[in-house]
Amino acid sequence: MRSAWIESYGVGRTKKFLHRRGNHSDDTFHSTSFEWQRLENDISQERVKPAGLLHVLPYCGPDKKWVFLGALGCMLSGLVMPIYAFLYAEIFNTFTLTGEELRRSAAFWSLMFVALAVLGGIGAMIRTIGMGFAGDSLTTRMRLLCFKNILRQNIAWFDEEKHSTGKLSTRLATDAPMVKAAAGHRLGIVLAAVVTIIGAMALAFVFGWKLALAISAASPVLVIAGFIQIKVQKFAQQKDAVLMEGAGNVASQAIQNIRTVQALNRERTFFIKYINQLLEPFREAKKQAYVYGLVYSFSQGVIFLIYAGAFRLGAYLVSIEDMSPTNVYRVFFAIAFCAISVGQMNSYISEYSKAKLSAGLLIGLIKRRPEIDSYSSYGVFQPVKGKVGFRDVHFSYPQRAQVPVLQGLSATVSPGQTLAVVGPSGCGKSTVISLIQRFYDPLRGQVTVDDVDLRSYNLQHIRRQISVVSQEPVLFDCSIRENITYGLQDPDFVPLAEVEAAAKSANIHDFIVSLSQGYETRVGDKGTQLSGGQKQRIAIARALIRDPKILLLDEATSALDTESEKVVQEAIEKARVGRTCIIVAHRLSTIQSADCIAVMDRGRIVELGTHEDLRAKKGIYYQLTKRQQISH
């Protein structure tokens, strides 16, 4: 079968195949199954509990009044069906009458129907508005709190695979609507259905308890059939999710790397791989169709068998004058409405269980408090001079706890001095920069600023004293001016002269004013409309406008060509003046003028001194300069 598919992947057959697999309900089915799988995986990875209605209710905040209004609407609209069952039976009664009696009775009962219409209309209106508004307010609030709390998490948390960009975006984009799907006016419909079931059962028992009891006694069979139906569906969806994951991986690999795929002419290979991945779920879907057919026909059959039995019993009770025909109608209609309401609830169960998982994940995220908390208002706020110290710092990344990265690193940089950090790739240079920004805390030892442990400072306060320029400058999709003022407290109130001064120090002012829209030019997503050197100089201007006491440069010029490097290097030389600067660099020519150079190896400083001192030592640094053909 597989080779037949592959051979026939010529356009006609493939199109048919994809068309068949890609119809709307199929997509919905697969996305549903993926959701189950994803939610259950995430719940177990995050070690959180599913959260039911009562747990999410507090997130409605002051909008709880809408929930109560909605609940009132549910009560009113839920009662419509049992009352309708009662009235409907009267139609049969009325038509047994004649003449004036018939006219009067018809006029009365039709008035009752009008009253029911008013009750139902008001109930449905209040229910839909109340529950709909409460659902919207709940999910908007949960989404906001979730995003706010994501932003406060420490960097180690983001390093975890389970907190990748994709996963966290899904949490915001999919999980919040999933809660809404089960909490908004859909919940209103189900609560109304519960009221209908209770009301209709009460009606049935009041007007014919024997018949009602007999029908209810058979209803567990229906409940079991419904339960089997849900279990079969869930199992099939999970199986499908596993099978479809392979296809998903192939597709995303190809689309993510489309340039490489097209450049290497690998479109066909990926397409064949994709077909192979789809074959198994395709066969599985066929098997599932048979199982579904059986389960559905079983529950349909059971419903009509119950009615058949009830019909006989009703006739018997009427014949022995135990029940009036009108009451038999009442019980029948009441039970029929119950069955419809149970159906509505059944279809809601799977949505509700998914919403419980989603809500659990969202609440888990909302409640999580990080160890390094950027929203904390505690800690030292004292002004900073800019002395930076490392005292016997040991560190390894939480994700690779067994691999030591810094192993007893000690160094001091006085205020206004420049320390350059060099060493082989992977020795821990960028880690030093991360620790100064307090993205992580050392396992042992201390990182200090002005001889005070970094952990004692208020996090936002200390980060305000530090600016960083890294190898890949990060620009946001807004104007150049906004990009430069991005890290300031009140970016909208910064005078243009200040922005221009920063841009001049960063050697980028002339370029900016040569653009037709000057400082208001938008840089495009991730700064795609600028060259690497231009982006880097804007990043330097952004660092400078904050007037930081400590400037960190992590390979700021290493991604640039020689010409751009020269211009950026000049900008850096100017930027260093009057502040403590720590530079990580591969190209030694860029750090020769540093006050002190630290040579790192395997997480320790092995040589320390000026360029001249270290060359004279004829150690590792000397070897490195020789390799880079620096002869003075």
Ligand SMILES: Nc1ncnc2c1ncn2[C@@H]1O[C@H](COP(=O)(O)OP(=O)(O)OP(=O)(O)O)[C@@H](O)[C@H]1O
């Ligand atoms: N977030 C992280 N999680 C786990 N390990 C990491 C993480 N970041 C870096 N490492 C590891 O820590 C070690 C030191 O990395 P670091 O980036 O500090 O080295 P580096 O000296 O700056 O290297 P390069 O010069 O190549 O940039 C490396 O072995 C690296 O694989």
